[in-house]
Amino acid sequence: MEPVSAAVSAVLPAGGSGERLGGATPKQFCGLQGRPLVSYAVRAMERVSWISDIIVVVSPENIETMKSIIEKYGHKRVTVVKGGITRHRSIFNGLKVFAENQSSNRLLQKPEVVIIHDAVRPFVEEDILLKVVTAAKDHGAAGAIRPLVSTVIASGEDGCLDHSLERARYRASEMPQAFLFDIIYQAYQQCTDHDLDYGTECLHLALKYCKTNAKLVEGTADLWKVTYKRDLYAAESIIKDNLSQQICIITDLKEAVAQVGFLLHESLKSQVKVEAISISLSKNDSHLQNIFSGECYNFLCINDKEYATEEIQQLVDMLEKSNIPLLYPVVLILVHLSISENISFSIGLEELTKIKKFAREVKKKNILVYGLLIQCKDHFSLQETVNSAAALTMALIKDRNPELIGQLLVA
Amino acid sequence: MEPVSAAVSAVLPAGGSGERLGGATPKQFCGLQGRPLVSYAVRAMERVSWISDIIVVVSPENIETMKSIIEKYGHKRVTVVKGGITRHRSIFNGLKVFAENQSSNRLLQKPEVVIIHDAVRPFVEEDILLKVVTAAKDHGAAGAIRPLVSTVIASGEDGCLDHSLERARYRASEMPQAFLFDIIYQAYQQCTDHDLDYGTECLHLALKYCKTNAKLVEGTADLWKVTYKRDLYAAESIIKDNLSQQICIITDLKEAVAQVGFLLHESLKSQVKVEAISISLSKNDSHLQNIFSGECYNFLCINDKEYATEEIQQLVDMLEKSNIPLLYPVVLILVHLSISENISFSIGLEELTKIKKFAREVKKKNILVYGLLIQCKDHFSLQETVNSAAALTMALIKDRNPELIGQLLVA
Ligand SMILES: [Mg+2]
Ligand SMILES: [Mg+2]
Numbered sequence: 029m030e031p032v033s034a035a036v037s038a039v040l041p042a043g044g045s046g047e048r049l050g051g052a053t054p055k056q057f058c059g060l061q062g063r064p065l066v067s068y069a070v071r072a073m074e075r076v077s078w079i080s081d082i083i084v085v086v087s088p089e090n091i092e093t094m095k096s097i098i099e100k101y102g103h104k105r106v107t108v109v110k111g112g113i114t115r116h117r118s119i120f121n122g123l124k125v126f127a128e129n130q131s132s133n134r135l136l137q138k139p140e141v142v143i144i145h146d147a148v149r150p151f152v153e154e155d156i157l158l159k160v161v162t163a164a165k166d167h168g169a170a171g172a173i174r175p176l177v178s179t180v181i182a183s184g185e186d187g188c189l190d191h192s193l194e195r196a197r198y199r200a201s202e203m204p205q206a207f208l209f210d211i212i213y214q215a216y217q218q219c220t221d222h223d224l225d226y227g228t229e230c231l232h233l234a235l236k237y238c239k240t241n242a243k244l245v246e247g248t249a250d251l252w253k254v255t256y257k258r259d260l261y262a263a264e265s266i267i268k269d270n271l272s273q274q275i276c277i278i279t280d281l282k283e284a285v286a287q288v289g290f291l292l293h294e295s296l297k298s299q300v301k302v303e304a305i306s307i308s309l310s311k312n313d314s315h316l317q318n319i320f321s322g323e324c325y326n327f328l329c330i331n332d333k334e335y336a337t338e339e340i341q342q343l344v345d346m347l348e349k350s351n352i353p354l355l356y357p358v359v360l361i362l363v364h365l366s367i368s369e370n371i372s373f374s375i376g377l378e379e380l381t382k383i384k385k386f387a388r389e390v391k392k393k394n395i396l397v398y399g400l401l402i403q404c405k406d407h408f409s410l411q412e413t414v415n416s417a418a419a420l421t422m423a424l425i426k427d428r429n430p431e432l433i434g435q436l437l438v439a
Numbered sequence: 440m441e442p443v444s445a446a447v448s449a450v451l452p453a454g455g456s457g458e459r460l461g462g463a464t465p466k467q468f469c470g471l472q473g474r475p476l477v478s479y480a481v482r483a484m485e486r487v488s489w490i491s492d493i494i495v496v497v498s499p500e501n502i503e504t505m506k507s508i509i510e511k512y513g514h515k516r517v518t519v520v521k522g523g524i525t526r527h528r529s530i531f532n533g534l535k536v537f538a539e540n541q542s543s544n545r546l547l548q549k550p551e552v553v554i555i556h557d558a559v560r561p562f563v564e565e566d567i568l569l570k571v572v573t574a575a576k577d578h579g580a581a582g583a584i585r586p587l588v589s590t591v592i593a594s595g596e597d598g599c600l601d602h603s604l605e606r607a608r609y610r611a612s613e614m615p616q617a618f619l620f621d622i623i624y625q626a627y628q629q630c631t632d633h634d635l636d637y638g639t640e641c642l643h644l645a646l647k648y649c650k651t652n653a654k655l656v657e658g659t660a661d662l663w664k665v666t667y668k669r670d671l672y673a674a675e676s677i678i679k680d681n682l683s684q685q686i687c688i689i690t691d692l693k694e695a696v697a698q699v700g701f702l703l704h705e706s707l708k709s710q711v712k713v714e715a716i717s718i719s720l721s722k723n724d725s726h727l728q729n730i731f732s733g734e735c736y737n738f739l740c741i742n743d744k745e746y747a748t749e750e751i752q753q754l755v756d757m758l759e760k761s762n763i764p765l766l767y768p769v770v771l772i773l774v775h776l777s778i779s780e781n782i783s784f785s786i787g788l789e790e791l792t793k794i795k796k797f798a799r800e801v802k803k804k805n806i807l808v809y810g811l812l813i814q815c816k817d818h819f820s821l822q823e824t825v826n827s828a829a830a831l832t833m834a835l836i837k838d839r840n841p842e843l844i845g846q847l848l849v850a
Contacts (some may be wrong), residue, residue, distance in 0.1 A: 036793060054457070085628075096773055124502075126761065133471070162460075167599065169600075171600075172591065174589075176591065177611075177613055177664060178585075178607050178611040178665050179588065179611070179612040179643075180591050180604070180610070180611060180612070181584065181609065181610055181611075181612045181638055181640075181642070181655070182609055183584070183610060183655050184606060186652075186653065187655055188578065188652040188654055188656065189580075189582075189642050189652050189653040189655060190656060191646075191651070192612065192640045192642060192643045192646075193591070193609075195639055196637075198591050198592065198593055198604075199591070199592055199593075199594060200588075200589040200591060200592075201589055201590040201591070201592045201603065202589055212617040226607075228590055228606055229592075230470055231592070231600050231602045231603060231607075232590075232603045235602075235603075241595065241599040241600050241601070242599060243598065243599055243673070244592055244594050244598055244599060245599060249667045249668075249669070250669070251590060252669070253589065255588050256660045256663075256672035258660070258663070258670075258674075258676070258677060259669075259673065261672060261673045261676035261677065262669035262670065262673040262676075263669075263673045264667070264676075265672035265673075265675075266669060266672065272650040300570055320441060362740070374786055374787045374788060375783040375785055375786050375788075376785045377478040377785060377786075377849070380849050384849070390531075401692055417820070419842050420842060420843070422643055422842070423842035423843060427838060427840060429667065429834055429838060431830050431831060431833070431834035432831070432834060432848070435846075435848050435849065436787070436849075437846050438791050438795070438846065438847075
């Protein structure tokens with residue numbers, strides 16, 4: 029597919045009250061891995077380089093909340109706009125920012141194509157955005173669709189079945205949608221109060237007022253709208269899944285440590301992408317810097333010293349500077365290696381208290397620290413212990429449980 | 440609502456191939472907390488006393504799998520029937536069992552009302568079953584409906600929008616549905632091969648062939664159909680949520696232990712329903728037996744002895760006998776209390792290895808054992824440590840992570 033040649037901006041209605049969730053917090057502000065859902069949708073737009081401006085439309089009482097979210101997570105190219113009392117009125121308000129020179133100091137350029145996307149659909153990919161924008165340039169309007177999951181039926185006055193629709197002939201209209209700006213803006217200017225108050229479908233307005241039959245683009249299942257509490261659960265699990273795809277194993281240059289690093293790598297690589305680095309942490313290693321500028325959210329640092337405080341503090345500082353923990357919690361597993369004939373090895377509570385305190389401090393930087401002890405009598409029993417360590421590592425990075433930070437697990 | 444006065448049985452089509460999940464395992468056989476989804480739907484029917492027979496219809500290659508599931512989880516009143524190549528053909532096969540004296544040795548009584556429910560909708564409650572059955576007795580047919588989440592649209596030949604449906608006028612047709620047996624059976628007998636091969640909606644057949652306009656009953660959000668991978672994630676989270684609503688704290692009669700039990704109770708009770716029992720475990724306590732016959736899946740056992748092996752083994756035996764772990768994993772947290780001035784208290788690895796080995800054994804009985812150490816210098820710092828223990832307890836029972844069994848967490 030050709031790169032985008034039009035000026036493109038996006039409007040994200042985020043004004044819903046989230047009644048269906050049954051909770052007090054509107055769903056777009058519910059936290060997933062500690063960060064509000066709306067921030068995920070904003071991020072999904074922001075990382076697409078050819079989207080110029082992102083207008084987030086929120087209800088008046090949430091404007092300050094939204095601004096503080098943008099500040100906290102460092103979102104760029106975002107303008108917060110006051111919403112109306114319905115979805116259509118909110119989208120219209122969002123579009124007006126481009127058409128009118130409003131009170132805002134900054135004048136936003138009117139785009140050729142405008143994307144409309146929901147704040148509660150966090151997983152939209154560049155690919156589908158490109159598809160709807162390209163189709164909108166050609167057809168004036170375009171929207172993502174999905175097959176219907178349930179049969180749709182019409183009920184009569186008496187609450188009984190009137191007729192059922194043939195499922196194959198219909199589709200669910202999802203988001204994102206895209207429009208030539210002039211078409212959708214004209215449609216909103218011409219539509220009635222009844223449309224603005226009771227309508228829900230932008231494609232319908234483009235058809236009704238501009239005779240534009242939107243191109244329908246098959247979307248992926250992950251475009252679904254977070255509506256119920258179960259959808260928040262699902263979104264949280266998907267995010268955790270995405271975050272646990274890659275792990276970086278850091279060892280120093282000592283032979284025993286490097287060997288355990290190698291065995292762990294072998295044991296983990298069938299389940300997760302593994303990067304392994306052997307370095308002296310005290311040097312500012314460029315390979316490590318590369319990892320930190322990538323998409324890795326899990327680090328396993330192997331040591332044979334008892335809690336190598338200085339090196340670990342350095343790693344934490346580098347992670348913090350990298351901005352990786354800004355959007356997602358980072359898991360840092362401190363592996364303590366102890367190969368000794370002395371089976372009566374024991375762990376002092378003072379030591380444990382120290383790790384817990386350290387973990388609590390570091391959690392403020394959105395880094396989750398766990399301890400993992402690999403202890404065995406000899407090199408013969410090492411493989412089994414390493415396999416157990418790999419299983420515990422996967423459990424920790426998949427769960428990302430903030431309550432378990434600072435605990436020392438034993439492989 | 441009146442109790443059910445009709446003879447009622449149920450048919451569960453479970454023949455789907457689960458293509459939409461993108462996995463090899465059909466979704467009805469995917470494990471949730473270790474147990475296949477279909478077993479949850481069967482259990483939901485089985486626990487309703489007024490449902491006589493439960494027919495599960497599976498594709499020929501899964502008949503043995505289904506029979507072993509029924510055996511393993513001790514399901515009663517279930518008959519496994521071979522499905523057809525489509526949903527309608529499978530349901531028809533299920534209905535035939537009541538109408539024809541088939542090869543099966545056992546002759547099932549023809550019910551007045553038959554419930555049809557999907558194997559992939561695990562959370563159906565007695566209340567909605569009662570509503571559709573009652574409505575079916577009055578109207579001949581009835582089905583659960585839900586509001587539409589997305590606008591439904593019709594696409595033209597060119598892949599462009601033809602028209603969109605006014606969302607408020609339509610509903611999603613969900614399950615359960617119920618029918619007077621003679622009506623739905625007659626509909627299936629009369630319908631065409633095209634209906635059997637391409638149709639999906641039972642309510643439609645009742646309308647088309649028996650002129651029966653089904654009564655539509657508003658269902659709850661949890662009736663949704665597990666369709667995509669995200670739905671499995673959601674279902675798993677809902678089950679974990681349901682399992683972590685109640686905890687039983689077991690202490691012996693010693694003062695220090697009972698005091699910590701009391702403090703933990705106080706700290707937990709705002710988050711979870713707590714039952715507290717002070718007993719001598721060696722006696723076969725009837726109160727404990729009562730708990731075991733209830734719906735509690737989490738136990739916290741406080742001791743001041745180092746791993747009171749005998750008492751714990753006794754508790755495990757009682758749990759096993761109670762059948763509680765048959766359907767859901769049970770969490771058993773062994774709290775070791777140590778109040779001592781000696782801050783250099785330490786944990787021996789030999790001891791840790793012992794708990795891990797024990798936990799691995801007990802996991803085979805579907806009991807997840809975790810260790811939790813409450814250690815503090817004096818009674819002044821006890822409250823803070825207890826709060827930390829409560830937070831860890833909640834994390835353990837909410838997560839039910841089988842990889843972390845046998846670990847000793849420190850409060
Ligand atoms: Mg969808
Ligand atoms: Mg639904």
